[in-house]
Amino acid sequence: DVKVTQSSRYLVKRTGEKVFLECVQDMDHENMFWYRQDPGLGLRLIYFSYDVKMKEKGDIPEGYSVSREKKERFSLILESASTNQTSMYLCASSSQYRNRYEQYFGPGTRLTVT
Amino acid sequence: GDSVTQMEGPVTLSEEAFLTINCTYTATGYPSLFWYVQYPGEGLQLLLKATKADDKGSNKGFEATYRKETTSFHLEKGSVQVSDSAVYFCALLDLYSGAGSYQLTFGKGTKLSVIP
Numbered sequence: 001d002v003k004v005t006q007s008s009r010y011l012v013k014r015t016g017e018k019v020f021l022e023c024v025q026d027m028d029h030e031n032m033f034w035y036r037q038d039p040g041l042g043l044r045l046i047y048f049s050y051d052v053k054m055k056e057k058g059d060i061p062e063g064y065s066v067s068r069e070k071k072e073r074f075s076l077i078l079e080s081a082s083t084n085q086t087s088m089y090l091c092a093s094s095s096q097y098r099n100r101y102e103q104y105f106g107p108g109t110r111l112t113v114t
Numbered sequence: 115g116d117s118v119t120q121m122e123g124p125v126t127l128s129e130e131a132f133l134t135i136n137c138t139y140t141a142t143g144y145p146s147l148f149w150y151v152q153y154p155g156e157g158l159q160l161l162l163k164a165t166k167a168d169d170k171g172s173n174k175g176f177e178a179t180y181r182k183e184t185t186s187f188h189l190e191k192g193s194v195q196v197s198d199s200a201v202y203f204c205a206l207l208d209l210y211s212g213a214g215s216y217q218l219t220f221g222k223g224t225k226l227s228v229i230p
Contacts, residue, residue, distance in 0.1 A: 043223075107157045
Protein backbone atom coordinates (compact mmCIF):
# COMPACT_ATOMS: atom_id res chain seq x y z
CA ASP A 1 0.00 0.00 0.00
CA VAL A 2 1.08 3.53 -0.72
CA LYS A 3 1.99 5.42 2.38
CA VAL A 4 2.14 9.17 2.58
CA THR A 5 3.18 10.58 5.92
CA GLN A 6 3.19 14.12 7.21
CA SER A 7 5.49 15.32 9.95
CA SER A 8 2.83 16.62 12.33
CA ARG A 9 -0.91 16.13 12.80
CA TYR A 10 -1.32 19.36 14.74
CA LEU A 11 0.89 22.44 14.79
CA VAL A 12 0.56 25.79 16.54
CA LYS A 13 2.78 28.66 15.42
CA ARG A 14 2.98 32.38 16.02
CA THR A 15 2.51 35.09 13.42
CA GLY A 16 5.75 35.81 11.60
CA GLU A 17 7.37 32.45 12.30
CA LYS A 18 8.87 30.39 9.51
CA VAL A 19 7.00 27.10 9.30
CA PHE A 20 8.07 23.85 7.66
CA LEU A 21 5.60 21.11 6.80
CA GLU A 22 7.17 17.86 5.70
CA CYS A 23 5.72 15.12 3.55
CA VAL A 24 7.26 11.74 2.74
CA GLN A 25 5.98 9.03 0.40
CA ASP A 26 7.34 5.52 0.11
CA MET A 27 6.15 4.45 -3.35
CA ASP A 28 8.70 6.12 -5.59
CA HIS A 29 6.06 8.47 -6.99
CA GLU A 30 7.15 11.19 -9.37
CA ASN A 31 4.44 13.70 -8.52
CA MET A 32 3.82 15.33 -5.17
CA PHE A 33 1.27 17.96 -4.21
CA TRP A 34 0.40 20.33 -1.39
CA TYR A 35 -3.22 21.38 -0.81
CA ARG A 36 -4.97 23.40 1.79
CA GLN A 37 -8.48 22.54 2.87
CA ASP A 38 -10.88 25.11 4.27
CA PRO A 39 -14.60 24.80 5.11
CA GLY A 40 -16.77 25.76 2.16
CA LEU A 41 -13.80 26.06 -0.18
CA GLY A 42 -12.84 22.41 -0.58
CA LEU A 43 -9.26 21.59 -1.55
CA ARG A 44 -7.09 24.16 -3.22
CA LEU A 45 -3.73 23.34 -4.77
CA ILE A 46 -0.79 25.35 -3.44
CA TYR A 47 2.18 23.81 -5.25
CA PHE A 48 3.10 20.59 -6.95
CA SER A 49 6.26 18.90 -8.15
CA TYR A 50 6.70 16.36 -10.93
CA ASP A 51 10.37 15.63 -10.33
CA VAL A 52 13.20 16.31 -7.94
CA LYS A 53 14.01 20.03 -7.76
CA MET A 54 11.05 20.82 -10.03
CA LYS A 55 8.05 22.79 -8.82
CA GLU A 56 4.98 24.39 -10.29
CA LYS A 57 2.59 26.90 -8.75
CA GLY A 58 -0.93 25.80 -8.11
CA ASP A 59 -3.97 27.98 -7.57
CA ILE A 60 -2.91 29.73 -4.37
CA PRO A 61 0.91 29.88 -4.09
CA GLU A 62 1.14 33.31 -2.46
CA GLY A 63 2.83 33.20 0.92
CA TYR A 64 4.20 29.69 0.38
CA SER A 65 7.27 28.07 -1.10
CA VAL A 66 8.29 24.44 -1.55
CA SER A 67 11.37 22.29 -1.70
CA ARG A 68 11.97 18.90 -3.25
CA GLU A 69 15.57 17.80 -2.84
CA LYS A 70 14.80 14.08 -2.78
CA LYS A 71 12.18 12.15 -4.69
CA GLU A 72 10.37 10.91 -1.60
CA ARG A 73 10.17 14.21 0.27
CA PHE A 74 8.26 17.40 -0.47
CA SER A 75 8.34 20.30 1.95
CA LEU A 76 5.96 23.22 2.23
CA ILE A 77 7.39 26.41 3.70
CA LEU A 78 5.49 29.33 5.13
CA GLU A 79 8.11 32.07 5.05
CA SER A 80 6.29 34.29 7.54
CA ALA A 81 3.18 32.68 8.93
CA SER A 82 0.00 34.73 9.09
CA THR A 83 -3.34 34.04 10.73
CA ASN A 84 -5.03 33.57 7.35
CA GLN A 85 -2.81 30.55 6.81
CA THR A 86 -4.57 28.71 9.63
CA SER A 87 -5.89 25.67 7.79
CA MET A 88 -5.66 21.92 7.18
CA TYR A 89 -2.74 21.09 4.90
CA LEU A 90 -2.82 17.90 2.88
CA CYS A 91 0.02 16.31 0.98
CA ALA A 92 -0.52 13.86 -1.87
CA SER A 93 1.54 11.87 -4.34
CA SER A 94 0.92 10.10 -7.63
CA SER A 95 2.74 8.10 -10.26
CA GLN A 96 2.98 9.00 -13.93
CA TYR A 97 3.20 5.31 -14.81
CA ARG A 98 1.28 3.23 -12.30
CA ASN A 99 -2.42 3.71 -11.51
CA ARG A 100 -2.43 6.61 -13.89
CA TYR A 101 -2.05 9.63 -11.70
CA GLU A 102 -4.38 8.59 -8.90
CA GLN A 103 -3.46 10.70 -5.92
CA TYR A 104 -2.74 9.22 -2.50
CA PHE A 105 -3.11 11.50 0.48
CA GLY A 106 -1.43 11.86 3.83
CA PRO A 107 -3.42 12.32 7.06
CA GLY A 108 -3.10 16.09 7.03
CA THR A 109 -1.55 18.72 9.29
CA ARG A 110 -3.89 21.08 11.07
CA LEU A 111 -1.96 24.33 11.41
CA THR A 112 -3.06 27.13 13.71
CA VAL A 113 -1.31 30.48 13.48
CA THR A 114 -1.91 32.76 16.47
CA GLY B 115 -11.19 25.36 -17.53
CA ASP B 116 -12.17 22.15 -15.82
CA SER B 117 -14.63 22.24 -12.94
CA VAL B 118 -16.60 19.93 -10.68
CA THR B 119 -19.91 20.77 -9.06
CA GLN B 120 -21.36 18.60 -6.34
CA MET B 121 -24.50 18.97 -4.30
CA GLU B 122 -24.41 21.20 -1.29
CA GLY B 123 -24.45 19.55 2.08
CA PRO B 124 -24.74 18.64 4.76
CA VAL B 125 -26.79 15.54 4.07
CA THR B 126 -28.35 13.74 7.02
CA LEU B 127 -29.80 10.27 6.57
CA SER B 128 -31.08 7.53 8.78
CA GLU B 129 -29.24 4.22 8.85
CA GLU B 130 -30.20 1.93 5.93
CA ALA B 131 -31.46 4.84 3.80
CA PHE B 132 -30.55 5.21 0.13
CA LEU B 133 -27.81 7.71 -0.65
CA THR B 134 -27.26 9.82 -3.75
CA ILE B 135 -24.68 12.59 -3.95
CA ASN B 136 -24.81 14.40 -7.26
CA CYS B 137 -21.70 15.38 -9.17
CA THR B 138 -21.42 17.06 -12.56
CA TYR B 139 -18.32 18.20 -14.36
CA THR B 140 -16.99 20.28 -17.21
CA ALA B 141 -13.76 19.29 -18.91
CA THR B 142 -11.96 20.13 -22.12
CA GLY B 143 -10.54 16.66 -22.70
CA TYR B 144 -11.39 13.10 -21.67
CA PRO B 145 -11.29 13.05 -17.90
CA SER B 146 -11.02 10.26 -15.41
CA LEU B 147 -13.47 10.67 -12.54
CA PHE B 148 -13.02 9.88 -8.87
CA TRP B 149 -14.81 9.89 -5.56
CA TYR B 150 -12.69 10.46 -2.48
CA VAL B 151 -13.86 10.10 1.11
CA GLN B 152 -12.52 11.90 4.17
CA TYR B 153 -13.38 10.45 7.57
CA PRO B 154 -13.23 12.78 10.57
CA GLY B 155 -9.67 13.78 11.41
CA GLU B 156 -8.13 11.96 8.46
CA GLY B 157 -6.81 12.63 4.97
CA LEU B 158 -8.61 11.75 1.76
CA GLN B 159 -8.93 8.17 0.60
CA LEU B 160 -9.80 7.07 -2.90
CA LEU B 161 -13.26 5.47 -2.78
CA LEU B 162 -13.81 4.61 -6.44
CA LYS B 163 -12.92 5.68 -9.94
CA ALA B 164 -13.97 5.44 -13.60
CA THR B 165 -11.69 6.19 -16.51
CA LYS B 166 -14.03 6.24 -19.51
CA ALA B 167 -17.64 6.75 -20.46
CA ASP B 168 -20.12 4.14 -19.15
CA ASP B 169 -17.57 2.71 -16.70
CA LYS B 170 -18.99 1.96 -13.28
CA GLY B 171 -16.74 2.34 -10.28
CA SER B 172 -17.65 0.48 -7.10
CA ASN B 173 -16.24 -0.08 -3.64
CA LYS B 174 -17.61 -0.78 -0.13
CA GLY B 175 -21.19 -0.81 -1.47
CA PHE B 176 -20.80 2.58 -3.16
CA GLU B 177 -21.24 2.93 -6.93
CA ALA B 178 -20.91 5.68 -9.52
CA THR B 179 -21.34 5.52 -13.31
CA TYR B 180 -19.45 7.79 -15.70
CA ARG B 181 -22.15 9.41 -17.85
CA LYS B 182 -20.62 11.39 -20.66
CA GLU B 183 -23.96 12.46 -22.16
CA THR B 184 -24.98 14.17 -18.92
CA THR B 185 -21.41 14.92 -17.73
CA SER B 186 -22.23 13.33 -14.40
CA PHE B 187 -20.74 10.91 -11.90
CA HIS B 188 -23.31 10.57 -9.12
CA LEU B 189 -22.39 8.56 -6.02
CA GLU B 190 -24.94 6.04 -4.73
CA LYS B 191 -25.25 3.52 -1.95
CA GLY B 192 -28.28 1.37 -1.31
CA SER B 193 -28.12 1.23 2.49
CA VAL B 194 -25.91 3.61 4.44
CA GLN B 195 -24.38 2.87 7.82
CA VAL B 196 -23.30 5.15 10.65
CA SER B 197 -19.70 4.37 9.70
CA ASP B 198 -20.28 6.05 6.29
CA SER B 199 -20.46 9.45 7.98
CA ALA B 200 -17.73 11.46 6.28
CA VAL B 201 -17.09 14.15 3.69
CA TYR B 202 -17.25 12.98 0.07
CA PHE B 203 -15.34 14.70 -2.74
CA CYS B 204 -15.92 14.29 -6.44
CA ALA B 205 -12.84 14.94 -8.58
CA LEU B 206 -11.64 14.77 -12.15
CA LEU B 207 -8.27 14.30 -13.79
CA ASP B 208 -7.99 15.57 -17.33
CA LEU B 209 -4.80 14.26 -18.87
CA TYR B 210 -5.52 15.78 -22.26
CA SER B 211 -6.42 19.30 -21.26
CA GLY B 212 -2.99 20.52 -22.22
CA ALA B 213 -2.14 21.71 -18.73
CA GLY B 214 0.47 18.97 -18.36
CA SER B 215 0.21 19.29 -14.66
CA TYR B 216 -1.53 16.08 -13.59
CA GLN B 217 -3.75 18.05 -11.30
CA LEU B 218 -6.97 16.82 -9.80
CA THR B 219 -9.90 19.23 -9.89
CA PHE B 220 -12.08 18.76 -6.80
CA GLY B 221 -15.64 19.61 -5.94
CA LYS B 222 -16.17 21.38 -2.64
CA GLY B 223 -17.22 18.27 -0.78
CA THR B 224 -20.49 17.00 0.67
CA LYS B 225 -20.72 16.16 4.33
CA LEU B 226 -22.80 13.08 5.09
CA SER B 227 -24.10 12.30 8.56
CA VAL B 228 -25.85 8.99 9.16
CA ILE B 229 -27.90 8.69 12.34
CA PRO B 230 -28.89 5.40 13.99
